[in-house]
Amino acid sequence: MSFLIDSTPRKDGFRMPGEFETHAGTWMLWPERPDNWRNGAKPAQKAFVAVASAIAQFEPVTMCVSQVQFRNARNMLPGNVRVVEMSNNDSWMRDCGPTFVVDGKTARVVDWDFNAWGGLLGGLYFPWDLDDQVAGKVADIERVDRYKAPLVLEGGSIHVDGQGTLMTTKECLLNENRNPDKTQAEIEDLLAGYLNIKKFIWLNHGVYNDETNGHVDNICCFIRPGVVALTWTDDKSDPQYEISQENYEILQSATDAQGRKLEIHKIHQPDPVLIRAEEAEGVDAVEGTLPREAGDRMAASYINFYLCNGGAVVPTFDDPHDSLALAELQKLLPERKVVGVPAREILLGGGNIHCITQQQPKA
Amino acid sequence: MSFLIDSTPRKDGFRMPGEFETHAGTWMLWPERPDNWRNGAKPAQKAFVAVASAIAQFEPVTMCVSQVQFRNARNMLPGNVRVVEMSNNDSWMRDCGPTFVVDGKTARVVDWDFNAWGGLLGGLYFPWDLDDQVAGKVADIERVDRYKAPLVLEGGSIHVDGQGTLMTTKECLLNENRNPDKTQAEIEDLLAGYLNIKKFIWLNHGVYNDETNGHVDNICCFIRPGVVALTWTDDKSDPQYEISQENYEILQSATDAQGRKLEIHKIHQPDPVLIRAEEAEGVDAVEGTLPREAGDRMAASYINFYLCNGGAVVPTFDDPHDSLALAELQKLLPERKVVGVPAREILLGGGNIHCITQQQPKA
Numbered sequence: 189m190s191f192l193i194d195s196t197p198r199k200d201g202f203r204m205p206g207e208f209e210t211h212a213g214t215w216m217l218w219p220e221r222p223d224n225w226r227n228g229a230k231p232a233q234k235a236f237v238a239v240a241s242a243i244a245q246f247e248p249v250t251m252c253v254s255q256v257q258f259r260n261a262r263n264m265l266p267g268n269v270r271v272v273e274m275s276n277n278d279s280w281m282r283d284c285g286p287t288f289v290v291d292g293k294t295a296r297v298v299d300w301d302f303n304a305w306g307g308l309l310g311g312l313y314f315p316w317d318l319d320d321q322v323a324g325k326v327a328d329i330e331r332v333d334r335y336k337a338p339l340v341l342e343g344g345s346i347h348v349d350g351q352g353t354l355m356t357t358k359e360c361l362l363n364e365n366r367n368p369d370k371t372q373a374e375i376e377d378l379l380a381g382y383l384n385i386k387k388f389i390w391l392n393h394g395v396y397n398d399e400t401n402g403h404v405d406n407i408c409c410f411i412r413p414g415v416v417a418l419t420w421t422d423d424k425s426d427p428q429y430e431i432s433q434e435n436y437e438i439l440q441s442a443t444d445a446q447g448r449k450l451e452i453h454k455i456h457q458p459d460p461v462l463i464r465a466e467e468a469e470g471v472d473a474v475e476g477t478l479p480r481e482a483g484d485r486m487a488a489s490y491i492n493f494y495l496c497n498g499g500a501v502v503p504t505f506d507d508p509h510d511s512l513a514l515a516e517l518q519k520l521l522p523e524r525k526v527v528g529v530p531a532r533e534i535l536l537g538g539g540n541i542h543c544i545t546q547q548q549p550k551a
Numbered sequence: 552m553s554f555l556i557d558s559t560p561r562k563d564g565f566r567m568p569g570e571f572e573t574h575a576g577t578w579m580l581w582p583e584r585p586d587n588w589r590n591g592a593k594p595a596q597k598a599f600v601a602v603a604s605a606i607a608q609f610e611p612v613t614m615c616v617s618q619v620q621f622r623n624a625r626n627m628l629p630g631n632v633r634v635v636e637m638s639n640n641d642s643w644m645r646d647c648g649p650t651f652v653v654d655g656k657t658a659r660v661v662d663w664d665f666n667a668w669g670g671l672l673g674g675l676y677f678p679w680d681l682d683d684q685v686a687g688k689v690a691d692i693e694r695v696d697r698y699k700a701p702l703v704l705e706g707g708s709i710h711v712d713g714q715g716t717l718m719t720t721k722e723c724l725l726n727e728n729r730n731p732d733k734t735q736a737e738i739e740d741l742l743a744g745y746l747n748i749k750k751f752i753w754l755n756h757g758v759y760n761d762e763t764n765g766h767v768d769n770i771c772c773f774i775r776p777g778v779v780a781l782t783w784t785d786d787k788s789d790p791q792y793e794i795s796q797e798n799y800e801i802l803q804s805a806t807d808a809q810g811r812k813l814e815i816h817k818i819h820q821p822d823p824v825l826i827r828a829e830e831a832e833g834v835d836a837v838e839g840t841l842p843r844e845a846g847d848r849m850a851a852s853y854i855n856f857y858l859c860n861g862g863a864v865v866p867t868f869d870d871p872h873d874s875l876a877l878a879e880l881q882k883l884l885p886e887r888k889v890v891g892v893p894a895r896e897i898l899l900g901g902g903n904i905h906c907i908t909q910q911q912p913k914a
Contacts, residue, residue, distance in 0.1 A: 189611070191630040248552070248694075255618065255638040258684065262691070267554040271691050273636050275618040321621065328625070328634050329692065331611075 190327040190334050196381035197335060202289040202296055203384035206350030207495045208412050210550040213248035214496060215326055216240055218261045219279040220254060223477040225537050226470030233264060235533040239501060239541055240269050242527050246499035277319045280539055283342035284319035285546040286326050295551040297334045298382050299323040300341040305400050306365035313477045337382045340366045344403040344543050349413040352386035352445030354379055359393045359402030387445035391435045395419060396428045398487035399478060405542045406489045411520050419489040420454035453520055458507035461488040467536055492540030500524045503531030503540045553690040553697050559744035560698060565652040565659055566747035569713030570858045571775050573913040576611035577859060578689055579603055581624045582642040583617060586840040588900050589833030596627060598896040602864060602904055603632050605890050609862035640682045643902060646705035648909040649686035658914040660697045661745050662686040663704040668763050669728035676840045700745045703729045707766040707906050712776040715749035715808030717742055722756045722765030750808035754798045758782060759791040761850035762841060768905045769852045774883050782852040783817035818879055821870035824851040830899055855903030863887045866894030866903045
């Protein structure tokens with residue numbers, strides 16, 4: 189059951205909690221489409237199993253899987269992961285999934301419009317009708333009521349501190365391929381109403397060559413209220429340098445909804461990660477889906493980690509910077525167990541661990 | 552999550568409760584296939600909505616729906632019915648769905664083999680692979696563990712009193728198209744282990760012309776332990792007369808697992824219900840699916856009702872016997888509200904209200 193509520197969460201006393209607050213569980217979607225995931229998605233499926241298994245140490249995980257892949261997913265996943273049937277166009281639960289809001293007693297869902305990261309203006313595939321139904325289906329399974337927000341938005345394009353602050357990027361939210369009919373002020377008004385936000389921190393760009401049009405969740409995140417982590421490079425010749433530098437300056441001069449200055453931690457990125465020829469060859473070349481070409485640089489970042497109850501699941505890239513990133517995050521998150529999961533196969537599909545997960549906060 | 556348990560419910564202290572015991576909720580499947588349901592299943596869908604709405608007065612209802620019909624079902628069903636995506640071959644949750652067992656603290660699921668009422672020897676359609684996955688998928692959604700029983704069985708072919716007695720028919724359970732390699736004693740052993748049964752009452756035949764090979768749930772059921780209701784006719788020229796008479800005699804001489812004689816109540820059937828020409832014409836004629844032909848007699852019976860928390864949802868046929876059946880059932884079930892739902896459109900698909908529902912007992 190799920191009733192559609194004709195109101196806004198703010199009016200009803202609901203807010204979006206920070207990811208670091210206690211979860212009821214985690215939602216994921218199973219990768220399958222061979223025009224995005226190499227070799228029939230078999231390597232990606234193993235990586236998703238590793239991520240689900242890592243999170244399931246800390247909290248309940250639900251994997252949503254199409255009819256065709258259901259039995260294979262059920263066989264590959266451990267018994268402590270719940271598997272439910274759900275059709276989809278791809279496997280980015282962060283972006284097409286629900287945003288949960290809470291009022292201290294109950295959880296509800298905000299269901300955004302989804303257009304596959306740009307619709308007919310540079311979106312990553314067509315159609316996206318099944319993805320757009322995912323949030324409502326999750327709400328029904330969980331028997332929580334639902335708000336329908338009149339805004340094209342992906343969950344990965346926003347981060348909140350749960351205390352009234354939202355962090356996002358202009359590159360994504362003000363892109364003409366998302367909400368061309370809305371001004372920045374109108375977008376802020378909608379986010380304020382649907383997530384209970386009082387203060388916006390607008391970064392400029394996301395990670396270099398990020399196909400999402402610069403989702404914030406790959407470049408910067410809240411560790412806890414007042415504390416953020418930013419992907420970084422010391423290599424001034426890397427196009428990422430200027431992007432991170434500019435965002436660092438914005439963060440330095442920002443204050444949050446509580447009037448605090450931010451504590452900013454730099455997490456050095458891995459060395460450039462390029463698509464290999466044999467990786468590109470494993471992807472079906474299909475018109476209308478973003479091609480995967482050998483030599484293309486991928487938007488690799490340690491910031492695309494996921495916080496769960498008592499844990500942090502962090503992508504690794506078989507890179508010399510892996511151990512440094514894990515150690516720094518462990519220092520920033522002393523109350524959590526930091527777990528690295530090899531994530532190259534997820535990155536090859538266009539995102540990372542944060543992009544394939546969505547938290548359901550404890551009501 | 553759902554772990555497969557390599558044991559039997561009896562060994563683990565679980566039993567199948569009677570339908571009249573308290574439920575956690577009801578499971579249903581949405582009708583859709585046009586080679587079984589007339590006019591693209593539109594009239595049947597309205598009837599299923601009426602049944603789900605009637606039950607939802609009393610307890611939570613979950614409707615499982617294919618990808619293709621999901622949005623239509625969500626729109627047609629009231630908000631207090633939960634809708635979840637689940638692929639299927641048809642809509643008989645009683646028969647392909649799980650049998651829940653309980654131990655006073657926990658619920659688990661028994662997952663039988665399903666072969667569409669006879670497999671390649673007179674089964675009603677082909678294939679049935681999606682139906683056969685339904686029980687496991689329900690278990691996963693509910694996060695309950697699962698026993699896999701090595702027996703072809705439909706939920707509608709058994710009734711239990713929750714106190715060690717199981718009632719079934721030889722026509723179905725001993726049919727060569729179900730478990731030809733097993734003797735009656737071997738089938739009893741399996742049912743004893745998986746449902747915690749001590750005493751079997753074997754009726755002979757089910758309702759005349761019942762395409763399920765005589766499911767017990769269309770002819771006789773437990774009102775409560777020690778009390779049964781049997782479909783009946785006073786018309787000696789009706790082929791149903793002899794069937795009911797024979798079963799009456801079996802029931803009269805039977806005792807249950809507690810050593811009790813049974814109190815037997817006759818519920819007079821409706822007048823013969825025949826498929827009309829315009830009804831038959833609305834069904835796609837497809838090789839491999841049971842045809843629906845004008846003039847065929849359907850297996851109409853009031854016994855195919857469903858008990859839910861504080862309620863009984865009973866099929867009606869726009870027949871002079873309707874009010875008598877409702878009144879008699881209300882007298883037998885004074886603690887429940889008896890609700891009639893017009894069910895001709897369900898009957899046209901080959902079953903009735905009990906066949907399209909499956910109870911999940913309270914753990």
